[in-house]
Amino acid sequence: MLRVAIPVALAVTCTAVSLSAQQRIEFDRYTLPNGLRVILSQDHSTPIVTVSVWYNVGSADELLGRSGFAHLFEHMMFQGSEHVQKREHTNTIQRAGGTVNGTTNEDRTNYFETLPANRLNVGLWLEADRMRSLAVTTENFENQRDVVKEERRLRLDNQPYTPAIIEGTTLLFDSTTCFPYSHSVIGSMDDLDAAQVEDVQAFFDLYYAPNNATLTVVGDFEPADAKRLIDQYYGDIPRGRDAPRPECQVTYGQGAGERVWEDKLATLPGVIIAYLAPPHAHPDTRALQLLSTILGAGESSRLNRALVRDAKTAVVSVVQMSSRRGPGLFAAIAIANQGFTTDTIKAQLQEQVAKVLAEGVTEQELTKAKNSFRAQDVFGRQTTFAIAEELQHFAHFHESLDEIHTDLDGYMQVTAADIQRVAEKYLVPENSLTIIIVPATAAGAGGTY
Amino acid sequence: MKTIKYTGLWALATLAAVAPLTAQVPDRSGPPKLGPPPQLSLPAIQERELANGLRVVLMEKHQVPVVQIGLVVMAGSAMDPRGKVGLATMTADMMDEGAGSRDALELADAIDYLGARLSVGAGNHTSVISLYTPLSKLDDALPIMADVALRPSFPAEELERKRKSRLTTLLQWHDEPSAVASVAFNNAIYGDRHPYGTSSIGDEAAIRSLSVADLTEFHGGYFHPNNAVLIVVGDVTADQILPKLQQAFGAWPRGRFSSPSWPDVKQVDRREVLLVDKPGAAQSEIRIGRVGVERKTEDYYALQVMNTILGGSFTSRLNQNLREDKGYTYGAGSYFSFRVMPGPFTASSAVQTDATDKALQEFFREFDAILEPIPEDELTRGKNYLAFRYPGRFQTVAQIAGQLDDLFVYDLPSDYFNQYVDRILAVTQQDVQRVARKYLDPEKVLIIVVGDREKIESGIRALNLGRVRLLSIEDVLGKKPVVEGS
Numbered sequence: 001m002l003r004v005a006i007p008v009a010l011a012v013t014c015t016a017v018s019l020s021a022q023q024r025i026e027f028d029r030y031t032l033p034n035g036l037r038v039i040l041s042q043d044h045s046t047p048i049v050t051v052s053v054w055y056n057v058g059s060a061d062e063l064l065g066r067s068g069f070a071h072l073f074e075h076m077m078f079q080g081s082e083h084v085q086k087r088e089h090t091n092t093i094q095r096a097g098g099t100v101n102g103t104t105n106e107d108r109t110n111y112f113e114t115l116p117a118n119r120l121n122v123g124l125w126l127e128a129d130r131m132r133s134l135a136v137t138t139e140n141f142e143n144q145r146d147v148v149k150e151e152r153r154l155r156l157d158n159q160p161y162t163p164a165i166i167e168g169t170t171l172l173f174d175s176t177t178c179f180p181y182s183h184s185v186i187g188s189m190d191d192l193d194a195a196q197v198e199d200v201q202a203f204f205d206l207y208y209a210p211n212n213a214t215l216t217v218v219g220d221f222e223p224a225d226a227k228r229l230i231d232q233y234y235g236d237i238p239r240g241r242d243a244p245r246p247e248c249q250v251t252y253g254q255g256a257g258e259r260v261w262e263d264k265l266a267t268l269p270g271v272i273i274a275y276l277a278p279p280h281a282h283p284d285t286r287a288l289q290l291l292s293t294i295l296g297a298g299e300s301s302r303l304n305r306a307l308v309r310d311a312k313t314a315v316v317s318v319v320q321m322s323s324r325r326g327p328g329l330f331a332a333i334a335i336a337n338q339g340f341t342t343d344t345i346k347a348q349l350q351e352q353v354a355k356v357l358a359e360g361v362t363e364q365e366l367t368k369a370k371n372s373f374r375a376q377d378v379f380g381r382q383t384t385f386a387i388a389e390e391l392q393h394f395a396h397f398h399e400s401l402d403e404i405h406t407d408l409d410g411y412m413q414v415t416a417a418d419i420q421r422v423a424e425k426y427l428v429p430e431n432s433l434t435i436i437i438v439p440a441t442a443a444g445a446g447g448t449y
Numbered sequence: 450m451k452t453i454k455y456t457g458l459w460a461l462a463t464l465a466a467v468a469p470l471t472a473q474v475p476d477r478s479g480p481p482k483l484g485p486p487p488q489l490s491l492p493a494i495q496e497r498e499l500a501n502g503l504r505v506v507l508m509e510k511h512q513v514p515v516v517q518i519g520l521v522v523m524a525g526s527a528m529d530p531r532g533k534v535g536l537a538t539m540t541a542d543m544m545d546e547g548a549g550s551r552d553a554l555e556l557a558d559a560i561d562y563l564g565a566r567l568s569v570g571a572g573n574h575t576s577v578i579s580l581y582t583p584l585s586k587l588d589d590a591l592p593i594m595a596d597v598a599l600r601p602s603f604p605a606e607e608l609e610r611k612r613k614s615r616l617t618t619l620l621q622w623h624d625e626p627s628a629v630a631s632v633a634f635n636n637a638i639y640g641d642r643h644p645y646g647t648s649s650i651g652d653e654a655a656i657r658s659l660s661v662a663d664l665t666e667f668h669g670g671y672f673h674p675n676n677a678v679l680i681v682v683g684d685v686t687a688d689q690i691l692p693k694l695q696q697a698f699g700a701w702p703r704g705r706f707s708s709p710s711w712p713d714v715k716q717v718d719r720r721e722v723l724l725v726d727k728p729g730a731a732q733s734e735i736r737i738g739r740v741g742v743e744r745k746t747e748d749y750y751a752l753q754v755m756n757t758i759l760g761g762s763f764t765s766r767l768n769q770n771l772r773e774d775k776g777y778t779y780g781a782g783s784y785f786s787f788r789v790m791p792g793p794f795t796a797s798s799a800v801q802t803d804a805t806d807k808a809l810q811e812f813f814r815e816f817d818a819i820l821e822p823i824p825e826d827e828l829t830r831g832k833n834y835l836a837f838r839y840p841g842r843f844q845t846v847a848q849i850a851g852q853l854d855d856l857f858v859y860d861l862p863s864d865y866f867n868q869y870v871d872r873i874l875a876v877t878q879q880d881v882q883r884v885a886r887k888y889l890d891p892e893k894v895l896i897i898v899v900g901d902r903e904k905i906e907s908g909i910r911a912l913n914l915g916r917v918r919l920l921s922i923e924d925v926l927g928k929k930p931v932v933e934g935s
Contacts, residue, residue, distance in 0.1 A: 033864045043512075045512045046489065046841065046843065046844055047487035047488070047489055047838050047840055048840055048841045048844075083477065083479060084479050086773075087764070087769065087773065090763050090764045091764050091830060092480050094762060094763075094764050094830045094831075094833065094834045095826075095829065095830045095833055096483055096484075096833065096837070096840065097486060097833040097834060097836060097837020097838055098837070099838060099841070100763075102608040114841055116486050116487055117487045118484040118485070118486075118487055119483055119484065119486075121481040122480060122481055122483065125477065125480060125481050126480075128477075129477070142776070143773065143774070143775075143776045144776070144777075146775075146776030146801070147772055147773075147776050147778070147779055148779075149801075150776070150777070150779040150799070150800070150801055151734065151777050151779040153731040153732045153799075153801075154732065154779050154799050155779075157731040158626060158627075158730070158731040158732055158799070160621065160624055160625070160626075171466045178718075200650075220487070232477075233477065239580055257650070262678060264729070265624045265625070266624070267617075267620050267621045267623070267624055267877070268617070268621075280821075298557065298561050299554070299557030299561070300554055300555070300558040300561045305554060309553070309554060309610075312610065315617050337613070337617070337932075338613075338617065338931075338932040338933075339932075339933070340622075364562075367562070368558070368561050368562045368564075371561075371562060371563060371564035371586075372561060372564045373564075373566055374583070375563075375564030375565065375582075375583050375586075378513055378514060378515055378583050379513075379515060379581070379583075381513055382512070382513050382515070382844055382845040382846070383845060384844070
């Protein structure tokens with residue numbers, strides 16, 4: 001069935017074409033009368049197609065007492081719709097030879113399937129059917145509530161350090177002024193228990209309307225075909241009312257905080273210093289992201305060099321930057337080596353950050369970080385799924401989708417002075433929360449469970 | 450590059466699609482009709498050889514200006530000497546800790562500066578040094594890769610750091626139920642005398658015993674051009690890359706090495722439960738399994754289809770039953786680990802503590818059911834899932850390189866990729882039933898449960914699955930190592 005038949009000479013000709021043409025993602029975009037945004041991008045290199053639907057809703061939209069609901073709802077989207085029985089959503093994709101999944105984060109919920117190219121119709125039909133009509137039963141809801149609780153146990157409660165990193169850092173946000181980011185995406189067990197099946201329909205009606213969604217199709221298809229199918233499947237889904245947007249007010253530099261976090265699965269103590277960072281679209285974000293690479297990504301990063309290699313006080317030391325539609329965070333993390341205290345590694349993390357404020361970064365370090373971003377940009381454009389998600393990212397978190405063509409240039413223009421400026425602005429003690437992770441079994445190695 | 454060949458039928462369908470947009474509304478009450486699956490034609494696999502006999506296997510992939518180069522050496526954990534378990538993985542871990550004229554940080558700095566990625570890893574039978582680089586940085590990155598592969602310096606102080614880090618990992622495993630379950634499972638199935646039965650990072654005594662001389666000897670013993678292959682995938686042609694490879698690897702001298710031999714694998718001959726106590730565990734980790742079969746088996750395709758239906762996909766019976774019907778878990782599945790020698794068949798899940806016994810019961814219900822004929826629609830779904838997703842597994846240079854590695858490591862026919870879809874689609878209901886009965890014997894499996902014994906033991910015993918052996922985490926992992934400060 002598969003044929004191997006590309007002469008080398010032909011392939012060589014293609015190289016010349018690919019080098020000039022392939023760095024740019026070309027796309028068409030339009031909006032249906034009901035408000036559904038559509039992005040189409042052809043890529044004929046493999047006979048497959050990815051359908052990606054992003055709904056503009058995430059855990060940041062949740063109400064007090066309902067943390068975790070956006071994600072629980074995402075699970076319900078696989079439980080059937082008007083013409084699709086429970087199980088038949090995933091079965092239909094499998095029958096067509098595709099893969100399917102969905103994920104939830106603070107700002108959006110995404111659903112996607114990758115299918116053989118000429119089975120685009122199946123993906124669009126399934127996505128449209130559940131946008132039009134979700135089928136909710138109490139039994140399915142109770143079942144998925146249990147599944148999500150097990151997901152929480154698996155990913156958080158049964159993992160060392162993860163709760164401190166995921167839930168500890170949400171303490172940077174005051175729940176009275178910024179509930180959206182002051183709780184985790186997975187939510188608390190109490191809130192999951194408190195969720196009601198009636199909440200599901202209300203959430204669906206408010207957020208799962210075509211005017212709150214973006215459909216992206218990437219791969220080996222003909223645009224006229226795709227447009228016709230999209231019109232047929234989605235055209236008459238009624239527009240919903242405009243969903244309210246979450247409100248988050250933060251004050252940068254509101255004072256240094258410190259919290260102790262007991263971790264019953266951790267063997268070694270650790271420290272997280274989390275700084276409040278600007279929203280993704282803010283002009284300072286690029287410089288902060290480059291700095292996060294210089295400080296905390298890879299073997300040759302400053303933190304790894306200073307704490308893990310030279311002082312040998314930490315087993316691992318990295319920076320994680322979480323950038324979102326609203327305010328984000330920049331977290332310097334270290335797990336202590338045996339025999340070293342959190343006081344030691346905390347002081348070392350502070351010293352490394354202070355050094356950036358005082359001396360900035362070198363041109364060599366900056367070029368290295370830029371090269372890494374440039375390479376990731378290329379590495380990340382190999383699959384239809386990755387291209388679909390990149391298009392969605394720009395559609396949701398940037399002023400204009402066209403920034404997909406210029407965003408990398410923005411990184412390349414960042415100067416060492418920019419980096420020092422953003423460090424002085426955000427990476428200061430009064431803009432931080434320090435989390436001291438203490439193994440609940442006290443002495444680490446000597447402890448029992 | 451046009452690599453797609455449509456059949457005549459598909460061309461007609463495309464013409465029909467040009468009809469006016471609103472011409473007719475299709476019946477939306479059921480799934481649309483499936484068109485014929487499109488065909489994939491892959492670029493040819495090209496084979497060359499360097500002056501020293503090092504094989505080069507290349508596939509061109511011109512969509513994105515990146516290149517992946519992997520040096521695959523037939524040397525892995527299965528070659529660890531007795532008492533030196535973990536040597537292969539430690540050697541791999543240490544190869545980028547100093548090589549050629551650079552120390553560890555200089556190497557990392559040089560690679561990071563290029564925006565390239567260089568990694569070294571060891572599996573059961575291979576060590577792989579991989580370079581993943583933008584095409585524009587290839588010339589700078591390739592000599593660094595060659596240094597790491599051919600001229601590692603194994604600095605003693607980095608070995609001490611790695612040793613401590615491994616002991617720390619071992620220490621941390623005592624608090625990670627999934628790690629405890631995996632170590633206990635492999636050891637229970639294969640025992641201490643077989644390489645598949647030992648942990649790839651070794652035990653405390655072995656970790657403490659590894660010396661620079663051991664690493665040098667392992668590297669010197671197996672890393673030869675006549676025991677390796679270079680896999681190249683990306684935006685290059687053979688004529689472009691060959692001179693560069695010749696310069697980087699062509700002077701590497703051939704060497705002699707002894708072919709390793711291993712004890713025969715013994716199949717599990719009983720059903721037994723090993724209950725590992727983890728007081729306060731948030732969930733119970735379950736592993737159930739036995740010895741499977743080697744990669745080269747003729748039953749490979751039928752087994753893939755059977756396992757997809759049993760536990761190899763989201764819609765599989767195990768996941769649908771334990772997750773979607775019962776809500777005991779976030780996921781349940783099963784897996785044949787196909788290796789040079791027979792790897793394990795494993796069914797696994799992390800389940801709600803209260804439902805541990807009920808979950809075990811459902812696992813065995815599904816093992817019994819899979820021995821019976823599979824309904825036609827379910828069989829078709831399983832086959833389609835494997836066959837029609839196949840083109841999607843050739844999108845990135847890393848995916849393609851991984852597939853090419855397998856051709857070499859398992860000595861598969863060169864037309865393997867081209868046959869895969871047909872071979873999967875040819876699997877029949879009888880084939881599935883035959884391999885299920887041949888490889889899955891629910892009466893002869895080992896069952897590992899890591900969980901809160903006080904809450905789960907009586908329920909497990911009441912199932913009467915077989916003898917129940919109680920173990921502590923220290924029985925599985927040894928005593929918690931004490932790692933000295935520096």
